[in-house]
Amino acid sequence: MTYIRTVLGDIEPADLGPTYAHEHLVIDGGRPVELYPDFDLSDVDRAVAELAPARDLGLACVVDAMPCSAGRNVRKLVEISRRSGVHVIAPSGLHLAKYYAADLWSERGSVDELAERFRADIEDGIDEHDYLGPVVERTEYLAGVMKIAGSEPSLTPRERRVYEAAASAHRTTGSPILTHCSEGLGALEQVRLLADHGVDPRHVTLSHTDKVIDRGYHREILATGAFVEYDQGFRWKAGVDNGTLTLLAWLFEDGYGDQLMLGMDAARQGYWTTYGGEPGMTFLLGEFAAAMRERGIGDDAQAALFVRNPARAYAFAPVAVTAG
Template sequence: MSFIRTVLGDVDAEDIGITYSHEHIIIDESFATLENPDFLLNDVEKVSKELKEVFHLGGRTMIDAMPANCGRNVSKLVEVSLKTGMNIVAPTGIHLEVYYPDDHWRYHYSEDQLTRLFVDDITLGIDRNDYANPLEVDRTEHKAGLIKLATGDDKITAHQEKIFHAVVNAHKITGAPILTHTNYGALAMEQVEQFSKLGADLSHVVLSHVDRYKDVGYNRELLQTGVNVEYDSAFRWSMGKENWTYKLLEALLPEFPNQITVGMDAARHTYWKSYGGNPGLIFLLTTFVDELEKIGLSQYFNDLFVNNPKRLFAFSLGTSWF
């Protein structure tokens, strides 16, 4: 069986239904929210209210993208999943350096130690305290279903290369898919080069936010490598200005129908209606879907929301390493 690993257990990939491919469902109090208070998304009732609206419109699965020790709270993700009926996939891995203090354990752990943490999240269960002290771990039964990493603007640093190695190690051991953060699409090709060099299965690697890179040729070249992309900025382009998410989809979706997924990446509570913000997570199944029809792409709905996610976020066969 091809399966997706949710916080409530493994689900047959054929059953995950309409999927949002890059979300931030819970961001608990952390260094990240101290620096960015509008990132705080930790009210289970408000989050559940919003997800119920998405569920009512047909949404069934959300790929969460908040990795280890920067606001991840697996207990709250489980609570939201139980309240709403939504499948939720939680990540392990590491986010951008800016979301961690300068003396964080990520800088001191070896490649093997990081690999062990990621593998254990996937195979044993996520720490109840989210590795606040990774030497004293209290694992839950709720497991991670993908691995996250992130790069910045200028170059991939030596520290980030260590993260790449640990992420790909865990990917090879467990078969878990990989989801990445790019800054407005920067260094996306460099990410692919790293993954290719390290032997990752590009058919289970998804690079996020590259619709913010306003260049059809760049995005086409990226897709030609065989990697997959996630577009999530349709609601971010200013009114009256060209919407590059739709422009890229018009140009590339007919050519690469099997490699593009979509999400919201609504990582600020000001984007959530249940917090009094806009446009709300229903945007993707209302306004976005309406726009797809206007530009003649509605026939690709199942590829974007169902067929591609169920394949990309499924586990592939892992190998034993420890």
């Protein structure tokens, strides 16, 4: 029996509900905030307040995409989930090298050492100190996805190591994999590398690919069986065609409607209404849902985007049990 692993426990995929497939509820300091002060999403009260009106529109689950040692704080994710009533899937994995000190474990460890850290997040509990302290003290809260990141135009040796480690931990745990595609590029290389290391692409989601408005590129990605996550919907300027809507219309037409998901990737205070920004977390289920309807992407298609596809993409793969 497969399941989705939230910070508050495993649930049945059928119970997931409307999901934002790539989000940022907590960025609690670390390199990302040193580089971009606007990335500081450490305020639990604001996160709960930001989620409340989205929950009123039906939001039931958020996939947090800030992996190990880059501002992740599992206790804050747990508190946000409890207080908001929204499921939260917490990540393991690693982000781009720029978010880590050169001498950190993430930059120096072998494939096996990285894989073991990812596995332990998923099966034993996320470290209280987010793998930044002198010791590891595991909480009871488990990661439900591995978020890994690739730069463009192609993966660096360090990134290939991280991808191989995630593939290894996937083979052990069945955890789904969510990737970052810088500038929307590199998706095919990423999914092929994971597939070469034993990951069925049906357990892989490629983020930010809607930065590239090229029907052929998206057809090629989706032909692998992987999911894509589009999150540029609110970033297109007024008066310019909304490329995200255009891609959605094309790919539903091409028969790939069961591999598409949406998120906001709203990793800046400036995108949250509770920090005085816009459009706020209600955007996808509010304005964007209405805009999709105008383009002929109606209720059934939206149920695929928000509910049915995340329920498959974020379900754990069955893992072969080794006789002992």
